[in-house]
Amino acid sequence: MRILVVEDEKKVASFLQKGLREEGYAVDVAHDGDDGLVKALVNDYDLLVLDVMLPGRSGIEIVRELRSKEKATPVLMLTARDAEQDVVLGLNAGADDYLTKPFGFDELLARVRALLRRGGAARPDRLVYDDVQLDRVEHAAVRRGERLDLTPKEFQLLEFFMVSPEKVVRRTELLEKVWDLTFDPMSNVVDVHVGHLRRKLGRSGDDPLLHTVRGVGYVLRKGGPA
Ligand code: CA
DSSP states (O other), X not given: OEEEEEOSOHHHHHHHHHHHHHTTOXXXXXXXXXXXXXXXXXXXXXXXXXXXXXXXXXXXXXXXXHHHTTOOOOEEXXXXXXXXXXXXXXXXXXXXXXXXXXXXXXXXXXXXXXXXXXXXXXXXXXXXXXTEEEETTTTEEEETTEEOOOOHHHHHHHHHHHHSTTSOEEHHHHHHHTSOTTSOTTSSHHHHHHHHHHHHHHHTSXXXXXXXXXXXXXXXXXXXXX
């Protein structure tokens, strides 16, 4: 899951980036409205966290612009405490939810997860493949009744694979959707995380399920890469 945070207060922006990364999300940051809009249009994010008061374009203008271009990315708006009007304008412009500053990280995280789960059948609360179950609400993965002890990044990876099992996932796709812009594409961090996930999956069953497709990427498939 990849998130864009548009926030001009650098402290708040880096607090959000750090916290969300610790939860395993890929997080990009923009410090003004114009950069935010460009990033939101160019990249395929799963969620936007938009401050309303920004240099350049406001958060509300960004949502309006995105919706006019048929970009349906969920938007969580950050509003000032005394700016009720912004909430109304933002929701009318197409924002999905809002949070009033100051807020605690746990509250933000709860809203982020709720927005990421939305989308009905396209985003079911529970994913199942073979004997593996992944619960997006509880944030837990289980194989053969045994809970997998996954890091947040490993959980994100498994979720990504379980959305489209038996489909070969290219390495570049993982870089785009599970890691962010600051990531060095030449490093082997993807392989390392996939390797950890594969070992943890294998521990609760004979078949590690997660296979390398040489020169291409990976596939989650029972019985080998086929
Ligand atoms: Ca601001």
